[in-house]
Amino acid sequence: MRRISSLEYLSMSKPRRAWYKFYSFILNIPFAIGRFVKNIPFAIWKLMKKIGSWFVGIVDALHYGNWKTRMSALIWGFGCFAYRQIGHGVIYLGYEILFVLYMVFFGSAYLGKFGTLGTVKQQVNENGFVVIEGDNSFKILLYSMLTIVIILFTVVVMLKSIREAYSNQLGYSVALRTATLKDDVKQLMNHKFHVTILALPSLTLAIFTIVPLLFMIFVAFTNYNRNTMPPKNLFTWVGFDNFASILTGKALGGTAQDAGKWSYTFWYILGWTLEWAVIATLSNLFLGMILAIIINKKSIKLKKFWRTCLVTVVAVPQFISLLLVSKMFRDVGIINTLLHYIGIEPVKWLNGSREMAQIVIILVNIWVGVPYTVLTCTGILMNIPDDLYEAAKIDGANPVKMFSKITLPYMMFILGPSLITTFVGNINNFNIIFLLTGGQSGTANAQLAMSAGDVDLLITWLYKLTVNSSQYDMASVLGILIFIVVSFFSLFVYSRIGSVKNEEDFQ
Amino acid sequence: MKYFKTTKRSAKNAIADTFIYILLAVISIVWIFPFIYLILTSLRGESTSIVTYLFPKEWSLKNYIWLFTDKKSDFLNWYLNTLLIAIVVSIINTLITLLTAYALSRMRFNGRQSLMKFMLILGMFPGFLGMICIYYILNAMGLVNSKLSVIGLMLVYVSGSMMGYYVSKGFFDTISKSLDEAAMIDGASRSKIFFSIILPLSKPIIIQTLLGAFVAPWGDYMMANYIIGSGGSKFKKVAIGLYQMIDSNTKMSDNFTRFCAGGVVVSIIPIILFFFLQRYYVSGVTGGSVKG
Numbered sequence: 001m002r003r004i005s006s007l008e009y010l011s012m013s014k015p016r017r018a019w020y021k022f023y024s025f026i027l028n029i030p031f032a033i034g035r036f037v038k039n040i041p042f043a044i045w046k047l048m049k050k051i052g053s054w055f056v057g058i059v060d061a062l063h064y065g066n067w068k069t070r071m072s073a074l075i076w077g078f079g080c081f082a083y084r085q086i087g088h089g090v091i092y093l094g095y096e097i098l099f100v101l102y103m104v105f106f107g108s109a110y111l112g113k114f115g116t117l118g119t120v121k122q123q124v125n126e127n128g129f130v131v132i133e134g135d136n137s138f139k140i141l142l143y144s145m146l147t148i149v150i151i152l153f154t155v156v157v158m159l160k161s162i163r164e165a166y167s168n169q170l171g172y173s174v175a176l177r178t179a180t181l182k183d184d185v186k187q188l189m190n191h192k193f194h195v196t197i198l199a200l201p202s203l204t205l206a207i208f209t210i211v212p213l214l215f216m217i218f219v220a221f222t223n224y225n226r227n228t229m230p231p232k233n234l235f236t237w238v239g240f241d242n243f244a245s246i247l248t249g250k251a252l253g254g255t256a257q258d259a260g261k262w263s264y265t266f267w268y269i270l271g272w273t274l275e276w277a278v279i280a281t282l283s284n285l286f287l288g289m290i291l292a293i294i295i296n297k298k299s300i301k302l303k304k305f306w307r308t309c310l311v312t313v314v315a316v317p318q319f320i321s322l323l324l325v326s327k328m329f330r331d332v333g334i335i336n337t338l339l340h341y342i343g344i345e346p347v348k349w350l351n352g353s354r355e356m357a358q359i360v361i362i363l364v365n366i367w368v369g370v371p372y373t374v375l376t377c378t379g380i381l382m383n384i385p386d387d388l389y390e391a392a393k394i395d396g397a398n399p400v401k402m403f404s405k406i407t408l409p410y411m412m413f414i415l416g417p418s419l420i421t422t423f424v425g426n427i428n429n430f431n432i433i434f435l436l437t438g439g440q441s442g443t444a445n446a447q448l449a450m451s452a453g454d455v456d457l458l459i460t461w462l463y464k465l466t467v468n469s470s471q472y473d474m475a476s477v478l479g480i481l482i483f484i485v486v487s488f489f490s491l492f493v494y495s496r497i498g499s500v501k502n503e504e505d506f507q
Numbered sequence: 508m509k510y511f512k513t514t515k516r517s518a519k520n521a522i523a524d525t526f527i528y529i530l531l532a533v534i535s536i537v538w539i540f541p542f543i544y545l546i547l548t549s550l551r552g553e554s555t556s557i558v559t560y561l562f563p564k565e566w567s568l569k570n571y572i573w574l575f576t577d578k579k580s581d582f583l584n585w586y587l588n589t590l591l592i593a594i595v596v597s598i599i600n601t602l603i604t605l606l607t608a609y610a611l612s613r614m615r616f617n618g619r620q621s622l623m624k625f626m627l628i629l630g631m632f633p634g635f636l637g638m639i640c641i642y643y644i645l646n647a648m649g650l651v652n653s654k655l656s657v658i659g660l661m662l663v664y665v666s667g668s669m670m671g672y673y674v675s676k677g678f679f680d681t682i683s684k685s686l687d688e689a690a691m692i693d694g695a696s697r698s699k700i701f702f703s704i705i706l707p708l709s710k711p712i713i714i715q716t717l718l719g720a721f722v723a724p725w726g727d728y729m730m731a732n733y734i735i736g737s738g739g740s741k742f743k744k745v746a747i748g749l750y751q752m753i754d755s756n757t758k759m760s761d762n763f764t765r766f767c768a769g770g771v772v773v774s775i776i777p778i779i780l781f782f783f784l785q786r787y788y789v790s791g792v793t794g795g796s797v798k799g
Binding site for chain 2: 066112121138142186189190191193194196197199200201204205207208209210211212213215216219291294295297299301305309310311312313314315316317318319320321323325327328331332333334337338367371375395425426428430431434435459462463465469472475479483486487490
């Protein structure tokens with residue numbers, strides 16, 4: 001597309017301008033991705049430099065430090081003992097001993113088998129007793145992850161012990177005293193308060209989020225599924241096979257069965273997921289905005305009453321309201337009964353065709369989601385300063401003009417950033433699909449792979465793959481792909497929100 | 508002439524308003540109808556299955572009585588489990604979220620930016636992905652499908668709470684830093700500043716976080732089903748129990764009215780909380796994004 005000058009741009013009519021903007025936005029996407037990819041090496045380089053600077057400090061410390069400092073690379077905390085920091089020294093030394101014990105008795109055994117994920121199969125004799133315990137691939141992978149995280153942490157601790165020894169050496173020659181443990185505890189409530197605050201949450205985050213996620217990311221490169229379930233069987237590395245079969249439909253190593261089916265299902269479900277997320281987000285936004293404006297109209301009475309009617313849906317837990325609605329849409333449910341009274345033939349809502357189920361899902365989503373938007377918009381509408389409208393009135397603006405020039409821009413300004421958050425939330429909207437339909441409409445699609453239904457979203461398919469059919473390898477691949485989709489949209493917004501970039505400006 | 512013009516306009520307005528009132532009435536009925544249906548069904552005495560009429564022929568409370576007193580019903584257990592989980596999780600969650608937000612908003616330390624970026628990326632993975640592994644870890648600790656599974660679920664809900672710091676950080680960012688500086692000159696420590704200056708100023712965000720952290724585990728089905736879905740009935744929570752009460756056609760015909768009664772009971776606490784604290788909810792939704 002030809003770049004146009006600003007004069008040409010200004011001479012365009014309004015719809016053409018909007019079209020131009022939209023068009024150039026779409027055309028810009030590849031360049032934006034290109035820039036992003038181009039920036040990756042720089043980011044890595046910066047990170048390496050940062051890590052490198054750490055080590056430079058350490059090399060300095062070892063080079064210029066005295067023997068006490070150098071000793072503390074081997075016996076951590078030696079530099080602390082030597083400068084009368086008994087408390088510190090005990091902690092460092094204790095950690096070192098614990099770490100060595102952990103590695104000798106536990107970690108190394110598992111880490112050693114990380115490359116193969118176990119080679120000895122469990123053997124059972126004819127009476128069903130286990131003769132040879134064998135390797136457990138699951139445990140090997142999990143504890144290897146744990147050990148790697150612990151080793152990384154330990155490296156940090158070790159470097160810190162050397163640094164501290166060196167700074168002790170420097171500080172002692174000046175002040176003839178070093179910080180005691182008591183000083184440190186005081187600091188933990190003051191300048192190092194963040195350490196106190198973040199320590200425990202970080203630990204739970206590491207155990208229950210980071211290690212499991214790392215584990216699952218690695219599972220995506222194995223063939224861990226119901227055929228290779230430990231402890232009876234072993235699973236092993238398969239490289240990018242799973243990704244290849246789910247994305248392109250061609251099996252690389254022949255380990256994944258029905259590769260074509262997997263990829264067909266993935267693209268089928270991805271298409272519907274995006275379709276759904278776009279429709280759900282936009283319908284909720286616009287209907288909610290319109291409704292909020294109507295209720296907020298000056299001449300309308302009983303504002304609170306109308307709002308309360310809508311908002312009840314937000315307050316009731318979704319598993320109640322959605323399960324109830326799914327029963328209302330059954331063949332002999334209350335909706336069909338009411339339609340029968342009016343004289344309309346019963347309709348197969350959720351267990352008829354796929355299109356019908358999709359329409360019902362979107363309608364129910366409007367029912368569930370619009371009140372949220374109304375709540376938000378009401379808050380925004382009340383915040384618009386009245387003098388804006390008064391000034392506009394004096395200038396002779398009519399209501400339509402006031403709406404399009406004041407109300408709408410104001411609302412979009414505030415709702416804009418949250419739009420993508422909602423969009424991403426809809427991509428991962430488990431409740432509405434699963435509780436309403438179970439992911440399946442009335443017409444079965446035989447081309448779909450393992451346990452996928454024809455109105456499943458990626459997230460519900462992931463859930464089913466995990467819970468119902470134990471296809472953990474494919475579930476992990478799916479999780480990573482969801483991450484890629486979500487991060488694509490999120491990064492786009494994140495890079496545009498000013499509050500992230502100019503954080504210090506607001507304080 | 509002028510008089511004529513105004514009456515014409517007000518007549519036009521009146522028509523528009525009537526139209527709007529009709530529209531609002533229809534919308535309200537559509538929005539409220541499922542809940543009326545829920546309450547009416549829960550009060551139906553004559554049959555427990557799904558029927559093709561709206562109003563019960565025999566009004567009674569026996570569905571509620573069945574839920575709480577019948578030997579086959581573990582509803583009271585589920586309810587207490589859920590309540591316990593929701594209360595504990597909301598308190599711990601709020602504490603962690605606020606403290607994290609404070610640290611990230613006020614303190615400047617090495618790795619702060621990286622930590623925030625890291626958590627942002629972590630949050631983009633679907634939360635359910637790690638569940639197989641979490642299940643194994645909790646199972647090894649004996650916290651799955653057992654008496655202690657309540658604790659297991661609490662751990663699951665609490666573990667990621669650090670990542671929800673974003674809105675509260677936005678709030679803390681708006682509190683002037685000169686407050687901190689003044690207190691520091693007077694010799695207050697960081698912890699003291701947080702507990703006696705920042706916290707009292709952040710009532711809206713505290714209530715909003717508490718509310719959100721209470722309602723989420725209260726209604727969660729996805730995570731909970733994996734941890735406690737297949738264990739003893741007594742250890743479940745309402746979302747799982749009520750779902751399984753009607754998950755097949757035979758169970759449907761036995762339990763549909765009871766499910767509705769359970770639904771009414773389960774909804775009471777969130778509804779009360781919500782209507783009393785609605786304005787905090789609204790301020791929370793817009794509060795985080797206003798500065799964008």
